[in-house]
Amino acid sequence: MDVIVLTKVGGILGPFALIFGLIMNAIYEVLDLVGIPNVALTIILFTLIANILMLPLTIKQQRYSRVSALVTPEIQKINKKYKGRTDEVSQRRMQAETMEVYKKYGASPSSGCLPVLISFPILLALYRIIYNIPSYVNSIHDLFLTIATPIQQTTGGAAIMDQLIEELKISVTKFDFQDIEKIIDALNGVxxxxxxxxxNAFASNPNVVQAINNVKDTIININSMPGGLNVMDAPVHFSQGMAGIFPGILIPILAGVTQYLSVKITTPKNNNAAAAPENDMAQSMKMMNVFMPLFSVWICFTLPAGVGLYWVCNSVFRTLMVVIVNRFFNNKDIDELVKENAEKVAERKGKPTFTEKLMSNGASNAQEETKKYQSMSDIAKANRSKKDYMPKNYTPVDKDVPLDPGSISSIAHMLDKSKKDD
Incomplete structure (x- = not known):
């Protein structure tokens, strides 16, 4: 199995990785002070703290879930009302009516997906940190540095490292032997x-061999998990028989089970009842509820055990958070929640969200289009009521002029004249 090793994260994930990296380092340092330095335990505590930090997003999402039980049926009625009507005026009227429903309950169209969009880069940053713990935990970084330093000083060390990376199937982003951090990244994948x-590969340099012998057991111990597993190893090794299958097989199994239970518990039952069978979103959610547990099992088979541990812990802690939040909201009447939402909307009156601006523009445009069409209709009715009304550029046919067979007006005049003669 390929082990993916990454350097410190930049770009949009950089700030998240920096903050969570500091938290990861602080947790490990505390555990080290009390005499139990362990990466697996650090990941568990780290996942718990991350879920606590994301609690405001969880509250916002669950609040929306309660209110959406009232919003969803009305939105479905509006969608059914305008089903098959693709003209611009109908679409804008649908937007206007939809916006009125959201205003009625003090909800926002983006309330349901916003917490997910915000938490997604956070989760990506967490994965990157777990993949490359030495870049964020100082004590672990120092352990690998004691090996990386003599390796970099070894004659022909670059060629040896290239061979080891290929032989041990270590994946390193743009490996550069002159960059000691890249050497640490590669060693982290061992x-x-x-x-x-x-x-054995660096037997020509006694300093490397001695450094490995000095810290190898420490690195293995701090990465150890119950059952003899290691956070940097794959949880299952079929080639090693039963010893390589159990207990590692429990990680992907627990990942699938906890993900399934998380979906079942965190999805409000009233939302399922409100969702009509023909609702495309409801059908998509059902498919995701089946896909995500299966995806969890697959990904925890293929990735290091430390990532699987994070995946399981994240599902468990998130479910507990949602249960606690729901217990709080269940003590509130739904009318009270709607009232609170309406008050919040009133507080930010004059400062609509981006989604609300789009829908409001659509609503106002729909009203303008309706007025325009009504005005055009009134003009047409007034013109038809005039006795002398004639279409623009209309030229009457001269009865005395010989008929032109290629002229539509002449043919119509001829037919009209034959009827009168009959």
Missing amino acids: KTTGWDTVA
């Missing part, structure tokens, strides 16, 4: 059974 291979 599995439990790979340290002897590294030592």
Whole structure:
């Protein structure tokens, strides 16, 4: 299995990775002070703290879920009313009526997806940190540095590292032997059974061999998990028989089970009842409820056990958070929630969200279009009521002029004349 090793995260994930990296380092340092330095335990506590930090988003999402039980049926009625009507005026009227429903309940069209959009880059940053813990935890970084320093000083070390990266199937982004951080990234991808291979490859440099012997056991111990697993190793090794399958197989199984239970528990039952069978969104959600547990099992088979541990813990802690939040909201009457939402909307009156601006523009345009069409209709009715009304550029046919067979007006005049003669 390929082990993906990444350097410190930049771009949009940079700020998230920096903050959570500091938290990860602080947790490990505390555990080290109390005499239990362990990456697996650090990941568990780190996941718990991350979910606590995201609690405001969870509250916002669950508040919307309660209110959406009232909003969804009315939105479905509006969609059914305008089903098949694709003209611009109908679409704008539908937007206007939809906006009125959201205003009625003090909800926002983006309330349901906004917490997910915000939490997504956070989750990506968490994954990156777990993949490359030495870049964020100082004590672990120092352990790998004691090995990386003599490796970089080894004659021909670059060629040896290239060979090890290929042999041990370590994936390093743009490996550069001159960059000691890249060497640490590569060493972080060495599995439990790979340290002897590294030592043998650098047998020509006693300093490397001694450094590995000094810190190898420490690195293995801090990465250890119950059952003899290691956070940097794949949880299952079929080639090793039953010893390589159990207990590692529990990680992907627990990932699938906890993800399934999380979906079942965190999805409000009243929302399921309100969703009509023909609702495309409801059908998509059902498919996701089946797909996500299966995806969890697959991804925890293929990725290091540390990522699987995070995946399981995240599902468990998120479910607990949602249960606690729902218990709080269940003590509130739904009318009280709607009233609170309406008050919040009133507080930010004059400062609509981006989505509300779009829908409001659509609503106002629909009213303008309706007035325009009504005005055009009134003009047409007035013109038809005039006795002398004639279409623009109309030229009457001269009865005395010989008929032109190629002229539509002449043919019509001829037919009209034949009827009178009959």
